[in-house]
Every structure is written in C-alpha cells, then in structure tokens.
Amino acid sequence: MFNSYLENTLVLDAQLCTGCTLCVTVCPHQVFAITDHKARIINPTNCMECGACQVNCAAGAITVTSGVGCASAMINAALTGKKEVACGCC
Amino acid sequence: MTRVFHLAANTAVMATTSKMTSTNYWDHFVARMGVRRGDHRVTPGLYKLGSPSTDSPVFVTANYSLSFDALRTSLRGLNAYILVLDTKGVNVWCAAGKRTFGTRELIRRIKAVNLNNVVSHRRLILPQLGAPGIAAHEIKNQTGFLVEYGPVRAADLPEYLTNHRATPEMRLVKFPLHDRFVLIPVELTAIWLPGLIAIGLGYIIGNLPYALAVLTVILGGTTFFPILLPWLPSKDFSTKGAFLGLVAALPFVFSVFLQHADWSWYHQAGQMLGYLLAMPSSIAYISLNFTGSTTFTSRTGVRKEIFAYIRPMAVSFAIGLVLLLVFAFVK
Numbered sequence: 001m002f003n004s005y006l007e008n009t010l011v012l013d014a015q016l017c018t019g020c021t022l023c024v025t026v027c028p029h030q031v032f033a034i035t036d037h038k039a040r041i042i043n044p045t046n047c048m049e050c051g052a053c054q055v056n057c058a059a060g061a062i063t064v065t066s067g068v069g070c071a072s073a074m075i076n077a078a079l080t081g082k083k084e085v086a087c088g089c090c
Numbered sequence: 091m092t093r094v095f096h097l098a099a100n101t102a103v104m105a106t107t108s109k110m111t112s113t114n115y116w117d118h119f120v121a122r123m124g125v126r127r128g129d130h131r132v133t134p135g136l137y138k139l140g141s142p143s144t145d146s147p148v149f150v151t152a153n154y155s156l157s158f159d160a161l162r163t164s165l166r167g168l169n170a171y172i173l174v175l176d177t178k179g180v181n182v183w184c185a186a187g188k189r190t191f192g193t194r195e196l197i198r199r200i201k202a203v204n205l206n207n208v209v210s211h212r213r214l215i216l217p218q219l220g221a222p223g224i225a226a227h228e229i230k231n232q233t234g235f236l237v238e239y240g241p242v243r244a245a246d247l248p249e250y251l252t253n254h255r256a257t258p259e260m261r262l263v264k265f266p267l268h269d270r271f272v273l274i275p276v277e278l279t280a281i282w283l284p285g286l287i288a289i290g291l292g293y294i295i296g297n298l299p300y301a302l303a304v305l306t307v308i309l310g311g312t313t314f315f316p317i318l319l320p321w322l323p324s325k326d327f328s329t330k331g332a333f334l335g336l337v338a339a340l341p342f343v344f345s346v347f348l349q350h351a352d353w354s355w356y357h358q359a360g361q362m363l364g365y366l367l368a369m370p371s372s373i374a375y376i377s378l379n380f381t382g383s384t385t386f387t388s389r390t391g392v393r394k395e396i397f398a399y400i401r402p403m404a405v406s407f408a409i410g411l412v413l414l415l416v417f418a419f420v421k
C-alpha cells in the first residue's frame with residue numbers, strides 16, 4: 001500500500017556480463033553485487049533509474065530506462081489525460 | 091583562478107588554489123538561496139592546483155562553482171590538474187542526467203586542452219555521480235584515458251586517494267538532514283511571492299485563520315516536509331505529504347469547533363471539512379513535486395505516483411477550497 005517504488009525498468013542479462021564490476025562501482029544505491037564473476041541484482045527496489053550502470057556496462061548486459069519525462073510534464077499528462085510531452089527542466 | 095598563461099597552442103592552463111575567498115563564500119550563499127541559478131559558473135578548461143608535474147593526477151568536475159570549489163578545497167596540499175567540463179553551470183549529478191557532464195563533452199575537452207601532452211599517464215578521476223553521463227569504455231577507446239570513479243562526496247577524496255579504493259559507504263548516496271535542509275531556501279525563494287499573495291487573499295477572505303492556513307501549507311510543504319521526510323509514514327511522497335497535511339489541518343479544525351461554538355452546525359462542519367480537504371491535498375501536491383529534488387526516486391515510481399494521486403488531489407483541493415470560500419461568507 002502507498003508504495004509506488006516497488007517496480008522499475010532495470011534488467012540485467014547475466015549471460016552477457018563479463019564481471020568487470022563497474023556497475024557495482026557506479027551505482028549509488030548498492031543495487032548490484034558480484035558473485036562468481038557475474039553481476040547480480042541484490043537490491044532491485046533501491047534502483048532510482050539514474051542510468052549509470054547501463055551507460056558504463058561495456059558488455060551491454062544492463063538496460064534501464066532513465067531520464068525521460070519530468071514531474072511537471074507527467075503531472076500535466078495525468079491531469080489532462082493527454083500525451084506526456086518532454087520539457088526542458090532538470 | 092584568474093592568472094592565465096599559455097602552455098601550447100590551443101591550451102591555456104588556468105591556476106587555482108584550495109582556498110575559499112569571501113567572494114566564493116558569498117557566491118555559495120547566493121547559490122544556496124536559489125538566486126541567479128545557472129549564474130554560478132567557472133570557466134571550463136584545465137586548471138592547475140599547486141605545481142603539478144606530468145605525473146600528477148587529473149580530476150574532472152562540472153563548471154558549477156559549488157562543484158568546483160568542493161573539489162579544489164578537498165584537494166588541499168595536493169599538486170593536481172582539474173579539468174572542468176562545460177555543464178552550463180549545473181552540478182555534476184544533474185548535468186550527468188542531462189548528459190552535459192557527458193562522454194562527448196569530456197572527449198572534446200580532453201582534446202581541446204591537449205591533455206595527452208600535459209600529463210604522461212592516462213588516468214582521469216571522475217566523481218561517481220558523473221557516471222550516468224559518461225561511458226568509461228568510450229572515453230578509453232577515443233582518447234586512451236582510463237576513467238576512474240572516485241567517491242560520491244569530494245570530502246572523501248583525501249581518504250580515497252590513499253589507496254584509490256572507495257569504501258561501500260563512500261559509494262552510497264544518502265539524503266541526510268543537511269542535504270534536505272539546503273533545499274528549503276531554494277523552495278522558499280521560488281514561491282515567496284505567490285505565497286505572500288495567497289496569504290493576503292486568505293486574510294481578505296477568511297481573516298487570520300485562513301491566512302494562517304495558507305502559511306501552514308506553504309511552510310508544511312517546503313520546510314517541514316523535507317525535514318520530516320524519513321519519518322513520515324508510507325513510501326509515497328504524496329501520502330507522506332497528505333499525512334503531514336492532515337496533522338497540520340487538525341489545529342484549524344479544532345479551533346473552529348472550540349472557538350466558534352456560536353456558529354450553526356453546517357457552518358462549522360463546512361469549514362472543518364474545507365480545511366480537511368484543502369490542506370492535506372495541497373501539501374501532498376508540494377510534496378509530490380519534491381520527488382524531483384531527491385536522489386532515490388525512480389521515474390517509473392514517480393510516474394506511478396502521479397497517475398495514482400494527482401486527480402484525487404485536485405478534486406479534494408477543489409472541493410475543500412469551495413467549502414472554505416462558501417463558509418467564509420455563509421453564516
């Protein structure tokens with residue numbers, strides 16, 4: 001109840017992982033850990049979709065949707081029922 | 091920070107120190123107040139701190155003065171180079187999100203200052219929070235420089251530099267009281283004018299109680315919410331805000347009940363319900379907007395929250411406002 005943060009877009013394909021550990025380094029919320037030279041998601045709900053892991057994974061093992069749509073654009077869309085348009089804010 | 095001399099064609103190395111001047115402190119104060127945002131810039135390019143040699147480390151940061159100053163003051167006593175990217179005066183974290191603290195800009199800047207000729211090694215130390223904008227492997231491929239992600243906070247750099255290892259603690263982003271506190275003046279600067287107008291209107295329509303109710307909503311949303319954030323019940327910002335708003339509305343509800351025993355029952359009930367509907371929804375709304383300033387809410391979650399609560403919020407606020415307006419006049 002009253003928790004919208006249980007799901008997010010982070011997906012790890014362990015097959016592609018080379019065990020470089022960079023995702024563990026860059027993640028500011030300790031989402032990953034390495035076991036047996038493979039990355040593993042240990043705290044999935046901690047992910048804030050910043051995109052750091054995906055951008056720095058040279059193996060392309062991580063996908064996450066980051067940085068699209070800002071709060072006021074989403075608020076407008078939710079109020080009017082219209083499509084969400086991107087805006088220039090942070 | 092002002093002395094500029096030329097090293098080679100195309101490269102100007104600027105000089106900086108680890109000292110904070112009164113001008114720097116004033117600049118920080120103004121930035122913290124949320125005034126002239128985007129005006130707190132450092133000239134992008136390469137800086138030398140102390141008297142660096144070709145072996146000295148190279149640190150990369152944004153051209154937001156608070157980011158640059160945090161870095162150079164943390165490197166006190168060190169001989170180093172600082173490469174400042176042009177992030178349009180935005181801090182590392184937000185700029186990385188916008189990709190202005192980004193792969194392309196870093197590559198461009200490395201080439202523009204001829205970094206290969208300035209240092210003999212091929213290592214760059216970046217703040218961890220710049221990682222969303224930087225593809226380390228791309229930098230390596232295109233410039234030969236190896237990106238090393240330092241700690242989240244510049245203050246941890248001295249400890250980090252002893253062995254170039256960050257403790258898990260140094261890698262974690264937290265949102266402590268201090269960080270939540272510094273958001274308050276920015277929020278207040280942003281809304282003081284409409285806020286004062288709303289308080290004035292409240293006073294005209296419903297005297298002191300209405301004016302106080304508006305003031306309570308403004309302070310509740312911009313000041314109490316960020317301070318109390320971790321302790322408010324539930325995970326969603328909207329429900330946290332609504333809870334805070336409910337608590338804030340109770341004194342107004344009781345004062346109607348206790349101080350205006352002479353009013354008709356519907357007059358009392360109307361105003362009480364008005365407070366109970368308008369105050370929690372407006373504080374919840376301000377709180378929801380706060381998700382943009384935090385460092386742990388995902389877009390997916392924020393979107394879910396917005397689509398779940400924004401309409402109930404709007405309806406509750408509208409009904410509450412109408413009740414408060416009507417029962418300011420109807421006795």
Ligand code: SF4
Pocket residue numbers: 016017018019020021022023024038039053056057058059060061062
């Ligand atoms: S960054 Fe990619 S390749 Fe490296 S450990 Fe993480 S998932 Fe594996």
Ligand code: SF4
Pocket residue numbers: 010026027028029030031032046047048049050051052053054064
């Ligand atoms: S998107 Fe950011 S928070 Fe989420 S797992 Fe990747 S690095 Fe961590």
